[in-house]
Amino acid sequence: MKKISVIGTGYVGLIQAVGLAEFGFNVVGIDIDETKVKALNRGECPLYEEGLEELLKKHVNKNLTFTTSYESIKGSDVIFLCVGTPQDKDGDADLRFLFSAVEKIKETIDKDDYKVIVIKSTVPVGTNRKVKELLSGYNVDVVSNPEFLREGIAVYDFFNPERIVLGFENLENKKPIEIMNKVYNYFKEKNVPFIITNWETAELIKYASNAFLATKISFINELAKLSDIVNADIKTVSYAMGLDDRIGNKFLNAGIGYAGSCFPKDVKALIKQFENNNIEPILIRSTDKVNEEQIKWFFEKIKNYYKNLNGKVFAILGLAFKPNTDDLRESRAIKLIDLLLGSGAIVKGFDYVAKARENTINMYKLDKSKGFYGYNLYVLDDLYEAVKDADGIIITTEYNYNKEDWEKIRNLVKEKVIFDGRNILDVEKVKKLGFKYYGVGR
Ligand SMILES: NC(=O)c1ccc[n+]([C@@H]2O[C@H](COP(=O)([O-])OP(=O)(O)OC[C@H]3O[C@@H](n4cnc5c(N)ncnc54)[C@H](O)[C@@H]3O)[C@@H](O)[C@H]2O)c1
Structure with missing residues (x-):
């Protein structure tokens, strides 16, 4: 070679x-x-x-x-x-x-x-x-x-x-x-394992894999909406389902939707391929629809709590589309930031990955030299700075935030409310500290 x-x-x-x-x-x-x-x-x-x-x-x-x-x-x-x-x-x-x-x-x-x-x-x-x-x-x-x-x-x-x-x-x-x-x-x-096949099969394997994982996520996310209302705990539902090894526990965590540079676009492109072949993609279209709706549903949940979001300050924990990356493509955090800013809220964003913070600053063309970064949007290098004086904490990315000092956080926030978009926090622990907790389906 x-x-x-x-x-x-x-x-x-x-x-x-x-x-x-x-x-x-x-x-x-x-x-x-x-x-x-x-x-x-x-x-x-x-x-x-x-x-x-x-x-x-x-x-x-x-x-x-x-x-x-x-x-x-x-x-x-x-x-x-x-x-x-x-x-x-x-x-x-x-x-x-x-x-x-x-x-x-x-x-x-x-x-x-x-x-x-x-x-x-x-x-x-x-x-x-x-x-x-x-x-x-x-x-x-x-x-x-x-x-x-x-x-x-x-x-x-x-x-x-x-x-x-x-x-x-x-x-x-x-x-x-x-x-x-x-x-x-x-x-x-x-x-x-090597799968040696023809072009079309190889191409379809990729779309099938992504669409299947996306469907698993949308399935549990749809169920979470019901769970929320009927006093069920979706996390326990997922856990019990996942113990069945025909189901498996991966990609079964309810949250605010799949994101990134692949799932959203690949699901949509697969829908197109069905349409181009005159087949209605009943299931896959629903996967996409559930995902599009999920973030709006979560935003409504936040809105219902405060009634008026104008001037409210939110700490957004997680900016990239998932942990350990700087990739903002289709990030749910960014979608939520836009919805919050559009309602007059003030957002203080944080991500553990410095490059994710930098990419957010660049994406919104924020001006660091002015001390604050832009109209109603701040990107902070420190999680505790982000939660300071917040009317609410919103978790958007699946990092293990349990390792943070929640007693310290309690003393920094203005109002003790958490919206956990990834069902990641130890609910008992934060409730004991006096926080009101709202998850996805729990
Ligand atoms: N990112 C993922 O996790 C992932 C996983 C599996 C598959 N994929 C697929 O892999 C492909 C690439 O994804 P990505 O995330 O790396 O994209 P990307 O946007 O990060 O990178 C694409 C790169 O191609 C360069 N480029 C564009 N046109 C070019 C040209 N004519 N000649 C040379 N360079 C050119 C761009 O400048 C860019 O650096 C996509 O089809 C994506 O769906 C991505």
């Missing part, structure tokens, strides 16, 4: 590039974002993932380099496509970045020079076939290799995948299969 190129160095591509470098390959990461590329070449990680910067520093300028130029793909045997496939205005996957990268590949490589082009981006069924068509006349094989990493523990996931899914045009053609086996030999040796 001469060299591997990874196109798109975001959450997926950067970890792929760094991980392959750790396996000993010569890797080039290509991105259109010049600032990102410069930072990466200095060994600075533009996004937060535990352990990523250390690995980057270990390999950068040795067997790992970054560039904005596609020229380097000429010398690569394998080219991974890891560009974003965000949601377009109709809910479909926007494939502009992917197709523009494919165009660049066409402009750059020699028609006769054999390459394996691997699509890691999450793409609707039929996309690998389309990419192959776009590359007709070129000596390439296109491989579908969907990514399953979880942000927050993405480096761990890269080295410990639960399965490797590989979709090929023609399973009789052993050449790309052998090459992918070489690239992923580390996983072969670890006995990770």
